[in-house]
Amino acid sequence: MTINSSLKLMNNDISTKSNMLKYLQKKLQCSKIEKIIDFTTLEWEKNHARILDDITKNFDSKVIIRSSAIGEDSFENSQAGNYTSILNVNSQSKIKLKQAINSVIESYTKKNNINDNNQILIQNQSLDIITSGVVFTRTVDIGAPYYVINFEDGSSTIGVTQGSINKTIKIFRKSSLLKLHKKWKSLLNSTNEIELLLDLDSLDIEFGITKSLDIIIFQVRPITSMPKIKNTKIDNKINSLIKSSTKKYRNFKKINKSCNLKPIFSDMSDWNPSEIIGNNPNLLDYSLYDYLIMQKAWHKGRSKLGYQNMNNSNLMTKFGNKPYVNIEASFNSLIPENLTNSLKRKLMKYYFDKLSDQPQLHDKVEFEILFTCYDASTDSRLAELLNYNFSKTEIKKIKKSLINLTNDIINNFPKILDECTKSIITMKKNRKNIYANSNMRKQNYFQKLETADLLLSDCKNFGTTPFSTLARIAFIAAAIFKSFLSKQIISIEFFEQFMNSINTPLSEFQSDLSSYYEKKLSKKEFLNKYGHLRPGTYDITEIRYNKKNIFLGDFYFNKSKSTKIKNLEINKLNKSLEKFELEFSTTNFLSFVKESLIERENLKFEFTHNLSDALELITEAGHDLGFTKDELSNLDIKTILISYKKFKKNELKKFWSKKINLQKKKYLINNFFVLPPLIFSENDFNFINYFISKPNFVTSKSQTSEIIFLDDENHDIDLSNKIIMLKNADPGYDWIFTRNPSGLITQYGGVASHMAIRCAELALPAAIGCGEILYEKLKSSSKVMLDCKNEEIIILENNNNDEMAKVRKTLKLLGYIK
Template sequence: MCAFVDAARPFHFGTKAETLQQLSRSIRSAVVLPMEYFTVRQWREDPDGCLNLVCSQTWSASTLVVRSSGQGEDSTESSNAGRYLSERDVRGRDALAGAVRDVIASFDEDRSDHQILVQPQLENAVASGVVSSCEPGSGAPYRVVEWTAGAETDEVTSGRSEVRTWYYLEAGRPRIPSPVLTGLPALVDELTELTEGVPFEFEFGITRNRIVVLFQVRPLVNVRPRISRFAHDRALAECERIINDTTKETPFALGERTVLGVMPDWNPAEMIGIRPRPLALSLYRGLITDRVWARSRYRYGYRDLRGVPLLVDLCGLPYIDTRASFSSLVPAPLNENAARGLVAHYVAELAENPHLHDKIEFAIALSSYHFATEQQAERLAATGVLSAEDSRCLVKELRELTIGIMSSSGPYRRDLREARLLASRSLDRPDTFSLARLTELVRICRLHGTLPFSGLARAAFTATSIVRSLVDVGLLTPDDADRLLGSAQTPISAMQDEFGTLPRSEFLARYGHLRPGTYDIRSPRYDESPEQYFDWSMQAPPAHKPAPFRPSARQLGAIERLLRTHLLPEDPRALLGFVVESIAAREYSKLQFSRFVSEILVEIRRAGNQWGLTADDMSYVDIDLLTGLKGERGADEATVAGAVERGRRGYEITESLCAPAVVLDPAQLTSFVSMRGEANFVTRSRSVARTADVAGGDDPEAAIAMIMAADPGYDWIFTRGIAGLITAYGGVNSHMAIRARELGIPAAIGVGHEAFRRWLREDALEVDAASRIVRPAALSVPRQG
């Protein structure tokens, strides 16, 4: 019943079965398993004849797979991938007949020309996966290989197993990450030639002797590159130049090499995303990572990195220069040779363990004193990173630095006073856009907002490190630590309680400036679109806050003795009070400086309105260009309009670039494997619930809220009573981690882009924070919109 296909005829996409039949007669770099297919009409008219046809084949005695091959499935108009049923592990005539009936029943249109495809099932595969001929989101010229090891050949599409993703550019000889994948580039090239450049993807399996088996090929629908290959190549060359320049040794950032990452230190992936618009990127740099970050650390007693930018801009992709970061975490009095050796060791450790890029201070760098610092410093001496004398000096300086942070007269108290002064500043808004006001808002936000916030965040990190070390030495349990850290009374934690009690106007007066995407002008504030975020017809669900931590007399005595041993101030209640206060202070300061960031964006949007430009238009403009305008309306309008177009073209380049979360050398710009994510689990709770794509508009109530990068503007989700939280980016000290801990919500923070994307496809998930598990769950509830 299969029609004969002339191998000399040009290739064209047909149904799944028709496409495979064509390829079986022409493909050289892979094999297509034997096959038979027939239509629904043929089955209905003569089911015995269809069964006889299949059972007459010698391969029918093996285990079979019965697959859909519908009209409109895997076509040039639509893929409908996974829409219809496939039945595996089919053995015998009766089972075959039942599988065929099940596949036909899965067709949601009663079309007699739909087809059923029967093949032997590939057994004992060593790997399987899916390959795209270009990056599906942008059409950029990367081959994208998603694969998993093992004999089950539907693991990638089913989402049941850990999946690795390899990106490589179509030109040149890519570095192949696993020997089993050796045959894939040749197959992609051959299919590219056969399809005459039409974007496609295919599913494959690989046998023990590394033969590639082709399961299906389908066109990628509505995928076209937005920039030329020449422009893409030029951007890659520029990125390579920037990386090489960043690696050059400088007098301030120590060492001969660096590692770039999207999540270390100030974590741009979480705060502005991995492909921010130019305005968001320039704001983040101007308010924090160009100068403020280093100035704050210098004030707290660390090495002077003022004048060194922390963020490296790879044609719009934001990365943290970890050499600068590590250098800035060295106590200022430490001698030059010791500091240089320490930073070189930190960078090498990160290069060896790139999965720690969101945990560099917990897992690699010694940046404050806690109850395990002496042992860690001794290990540095034992391995030759530091001399014994330098090791003792490092411990001494970290101890003094930490005591200074906790001191009533130290920089932490000064920054807390500054944050409170910022809270008292009004934001009276004139009737029309004011360039002078915009410039002043940026100045105030930088000097009185992000600068003290940077210091308060440093204090909160120091406090968290101390708590973790109390767990490590056995004086606190993990539950004790969660309750201690979660007991901080922050302004944002009050939002859930106040949602149901405050009048709407008063609630929005307090929290209305917040927006998902703090630096994104396109995102409406709470007070600009309250119905988008809040359901005013319902009361907020009661907060399930963990019971407050109350240390026992035994714990207080043991902590006091520990403090005495470590030459720290001997007041355990003061120490625990500092922990709670510093975490609350960080969140308080964040709320205050975000008022000014939000107002800056309002002022920029008003500027665009007077020039006939939308918020989307203004998202392409650099903040420095705006604050550098002359105040001459005609000239300013022309300047900004030109900047919008340049920014738009530049952002098309940004969208076309793919790069790893951690860049060790420029060669990774052309071939890399996405990192396995090691999530930061928060609380000891467990939840099984449907998933909700929050950015996609799903209602998060009673769901596992899925957010790619969740900054404070996403706090509205907690008024909806979410069951759990998963983010692609973020660390154990991120805002969302703190909020989940406060409310006792199980959360997996910073799971990585690939795992997040895979779990987002699931209808329901289990998040078991205590067991550090996220996995698909069987739950009979639909995804809600």
């Protein structure tokens, strides 16, 4: 049956909820639909006495009076949850039945749907439901070939509190169901049957599953928001992608065979690529991040501090378009070098086991799983090793190693800080010399690419490599400081007051912006300093500040700086440092925290200048060769930096054109390839599980406000007194803090991420790193309460287009959730 014939069937024979259910009720073998009596509003008006008699004769328990209006569920739109339904009506009380039926009819009138053919649907209320929810037979955004099951177990309420939310799994449509839980096998067998009966594979099916694993169908409607695509072609391509990804995973398995650990990949661990370049980056973004940090700089910076050297390991890989951190390389690189090999292997097994048992911790591994330094919480955390066959002697060795590692880093900090300062000076000086030795305006494409190559080389040598070292030190400083808070050695007031006293480049940005508005600083001076920033540091398609002055609008920024740090708490802190054997004799602890965080941000600010300038030169060279920014984003940096030296101009244009066209097609197909936040096995390419991430809450404040989802297209909207939602954010998004937001929520990001530090500095309530499921749910809300003190995000109001909210309303009316 074609889409048109399906549409005709829908519009004629099964044009309402009740007609659809009756049509299916006679044919279903794998599921069931409760007994139905229905009638039109006209029939009710003419003969309600006979209808009431029919109901009392046909039902002997409580019933549900459901809406079934014309147009409520059609190909054109869905009005799920738009009309009243009433549950737990006594089927033997004609008075109560009449009242309930009239209430449903009145809801039609209120919504201005006055049609004599609108129906009322009467059904038994299903008993013993253990799971209820909705299955979409394709993803509702782009129609990717996955069954999407949003469900709740029992009768618990979905609450977006402490990161909890309705559960979701996605299953590739062509997957074998043999490895699935029995209830999902039953559900998908039922779903397949309905698809075949309707000859339609874009459906929204509300279901319940009983204790005996019977499938009850409550509602079936077409998905109205999905774009039309050639399903079979896409499905086959995704099937091929799954096979090639499975093969790639097996290759990692062979590499890991020697250490007896199965490969694990995470999108939010360690250097958190999803936060920096997003979970669906262009090829150029990915390759630049890989070239500048994830190939070598990341491990060079760590091994310098006394961690295990991972010289031949690349930290990042990708499946489809999605970047992942290789957990084996990451965890190994954070083990002290001076431990014995047997202890290193034993720690790695413990780390892998714990992450496998608690996957929701993958964005917090350095605080919750790994031992990367010594702090006030280390002893209590080390005690857990006794449950994993570590002896007391082994635990003592690990503790001693961590104390020595941490103290070596503390004692060497002044020297490292000095080296980083010199790196910044060298990078700035070299950048200036590069520009002085070349006439930028008269450069041809070759010279522009040559200059970009020099800038990127300096960016790596004097920027990202020392940044990797300092980022680790800043993390250690933050970990020690937070451990004193968790052990109640310091108060939350002291912690927040101190973090708010830190002056990073953001503070300078705000100060200089204020000077600009007060005409103390010229626009040219301001842009010379900050013009290189762009939202999306590695993204060539993003426009720099000096090309699009998005931040030079109204200026709202206010930051109240802390005036005094309590001496009493500083004394208590210093005594604790001695107790935990941390040697802060040559370096003051609070200075260690402050200076490491500030210098980390300074290095980031400077190396992104080189990167941004290189991207501009690549853009200009591309323009000279006839390519747009969007086209250039489909090239990897290695191709760009090698090919311009290898080919003459016309040959280069042909070579790039071929590469770009191939990558465009590949990227487009990869968009339909759904991948999980964590990959533990080959099965994870077919069956996508989501783990509820607990956000990293910043400050102890609570804020209730409208919520604004910010993307690349809506920079000019009013953000004042709104809670901003961003998928991922880097220094290029610091302009948002000039718009007086009331809070920030991000999908990606960790405890010590860029935005976490920024929000702490500004005392702005934030939830950093909510994860995909919670973030997508929040995108459909219009008003939330961000309660950082109690670590909750509570949805207060939803948008009208939230499909799951509509489904929940129906299930709630049916009595299956509260």
